[in-house]
Amino acid sequence: MPTSGDRRRPRAWLHWLSVIRLVNVSKSYKTSTRPALDKVNVEVGKGEFAFLIGPSGSGKSTFLKLLLKDEVPSSGDVFVGDTRVNRLPGRRVPQLRQTIGCVFQDFRLLQQKNVYENVAFALEVIGKREANIKQVVPEVLDMVGLAGKSHRLPHELSGGEQQRVAIARAFVNRPLLLLADEPTGNLDPETSGGIMLLLDKINRTGTTVLMATHDHEIVDSMRRRVVELQLGRLVRDEERGVYGVGR
Numbered sequence: 001m002p003t004s005g006d007r008r009r010p011r012a013w014l015h016w017l018s019v020i021r022l023v024n025v026s027k028s029y030k031t032s033t034r035p036a037l038d039k040v041n042v043e044v045g046k047g048e049f050a051f052l053i054g055p056s057g058s059g060k061s062t063f064l065k066l067l068l069k070d071e072v073p074s075s076g077d078v079f080v081g082d083t084r085v086n087r088l089p090g091r092r093v094p095q096l097r098q099t100i101g102c103v104f105q106d107f108r109l110l111q112q113k114n115v116y117e118n119v120a121f122a123l124e125v126i127g128k129r130e131a132n133i134k135q136v137v138p139e140v141l142d143m144v145g146l147a148g149k150s151h152r153l154p155h156e157l158s159g160g161e162q163q164r165v166a167i168a169r170a171f172v173n174r175p176l177l178l179l180a181d182e183p184t185g186n187l188d189p190e191t192s193g194g195i196m197l198l199l200d201k202i203n204r205t206g207t208t209v210l211m212a213t214h215d216h217e218i219v220d221s222m223r224r225r226v227v228e229l230q231l232g233r234l235v236r237d238e239e240r241g242v243y244g245v246g247r
């Protein structure tokens with residue numbers, strides 16, 4: 001349901017399913033003088049695509065870490081789907097993380113494994129059957145445009161191709177939520193455009209996408225929801241936003 005102070009236009013709330021919900025969330029690190037997040041309220045629904053923007057130090061990484069329970073809030077509640085993440089016992093954190101795919105600026109592929117094995121590994125560690133793996137890995141590699149490169153090692157791929165492998169790995173288990181932390185940060189504008197088309201394609205399958213970025217061009221060209229943090233505070237939440245207000 002909409003939170004109070006929501007400045008976006010009203011939606012048809014009837015079929016709204018919340019995937020991310022932060023309720024009055026503050027996070028203070030022990031060694032830091034100001035809170036990294038300060039009474040943040042935000043909700044992202046099933047199938048939405050949202051950019052998380054803000055200057056360096058504004059709290060974007062902290063926001064993502066709270067969703068994964070890499071960090072816990074100092075106060076407030078963090079929900080992913082129906083799960084109250086901040087109350088989740090440690091033994092159930094792996095289960096939470098199975099519902100969240102992650103993509104990073106530096107790809108984080110296993111360098112000794114080829115493309116197929118990198119993606120298959122994500123399923124092996126959660127106990128999927130071999131027959132299932134053999135079926136879904138080629139499907140997802142085809143989806144990301146790497147069907148012919150499944151035997152290549154990461155160092156035999158371009159940066160854009162490596163990011164496609166990382167996206168395939170994050171998506172192969174059909175997560176509820178895909179978190180992308182500066183996924184185009186190491187890529188040139190044209191390659192970045194291809195990665196955005198792919199994230200858009202994934203979003204169209206119903207996966208909620210939250211992407212932290214500093215890339216003005218991408219935010220301005222996509223015209224999707226923009227959630228902006230400054231010094232830990234939510235300062236803007238706008239549908240079809242651009243990077244800078246008034247551009």
Ligand SMILES: Nc1ncnc2c1ncn2[C@@H]1O[C@H](COP(=O)(O)OP(=O)(O)OP(=O)(O)O)[C@@H](O)[C@H]1O
Nearest residue numbers: 029030031032036055056057058059060061062063
């Ligand atoms: N582990 C930590 N211990 C202490 N302070 C931290 C820690 N992690 C982050 N901070 C502080 O919290 C604030 C928010 O940091 P955060 O990394 O969430 O920002 P960010 O928006 O992701 O920045 P960037 O765009 O540079 O990645 C900053 O002031 C940072 O110095």
